[in-house]
Amino acid sequence: MDDNEMWQAVQTCDPAYDGEFFYAVQKTRIFYRPSCKSKYPRRNNVEYFKSSAEAEAAGYRPCKRCRPDLPQYDPDRDLAKASKAVFDQYFTDRQELNQQLKELGVTRKQMSLVFKRYYDMKPAEYLIQVRIAAAKQALQAGSSVFDAAANSGYTNYSSFYAHFRKLSGMPPAKYRQLFAQNISRAVMDTPIGLLRIVAS
Incomplete structure (x- = not known):
């Protein structure tokens, strides 16, 4: 690994190089991980070390933000x-x-x-997955498509429909229908009142 490669890692804050080397800024006397989002240094003020111990032995202090002195941080x-x-x-x-x-x-x-x-994945993509997973559970339990959409965080039905179809390969109404065919319902009189039982 040469200086050009290490400098590129510092410029891009590449976490893949964390643990491979450490860099220090001569002006501040502080050393960092390559992934640190600290203020951008000038290249002629940067010094590289193979370990945090080497950097500390050279008189540099660890950055309080990226904590290069704590391997698991x-x-x-x-x-x-x-x-x-x-x-x-x-x-x-x-x-x-x-x-x-x-x-x-x-x-x-x-x-x-x-x-x-x-x-x-992007946070928005993950959020869609979480919401559609919740909607699927609601539909499996017998909720209406409208209630499943609203209770999973959707305010726009067309977006819900598009996301559901993309992740499930079918419209929400059809998904609900598939589960409804295998759902048994009953009502029992119990000491605490009527009890509704739903089983699939």
């Missing part, structure tokens, strides 16, 4: 997991979803880049 991974958890929990409420994403403390663009790198 991965802030991007934590951000990706946190954003995924937000989508999983708040996919039905757009307003709350947006608020929770704001509370992650990063821009939407940065979150999207990190999410795509870790999950190989």
Whole structure:
């Protein structure tokens, strides 16, 4: 690995080079991981090291943002997991979803880049998958197509229809019908009142 390759990794903040080398900025006396989103350094002020120990021995301090002195520390991974958890929990409420994403403390663009790198899809694509999966469960349980769309976070029926057909290979009404053919329903009188039983 030569200087040109390492400099390219620093310029692009490439996480694939994390652990392969560390770079330090002579002016600030701080060293970083290649993936660090710190202020862009000048090339003639950059020095490279094979390990964090070498950088510290040369008198450099670890960056407090990317923590090159902690091998297991991965802030991007934590951000990706946190954003995924937000989508999983708040996919039905757009307003709350947006608020929770704001509370992650990063821009939407940065979150999207990190999410795509870790999950190989854009956040919007993942959100569609989560919503359609919820709609499928609702349809299997006997919900109407309209209720399945609304309760999975859709306010635009045409978008729901298009997304459902793309991911399922069939319209939502047909999907519901397939499950309805195999659903048995009964009502029983119990000590706590009438109990509706649905089985497939």
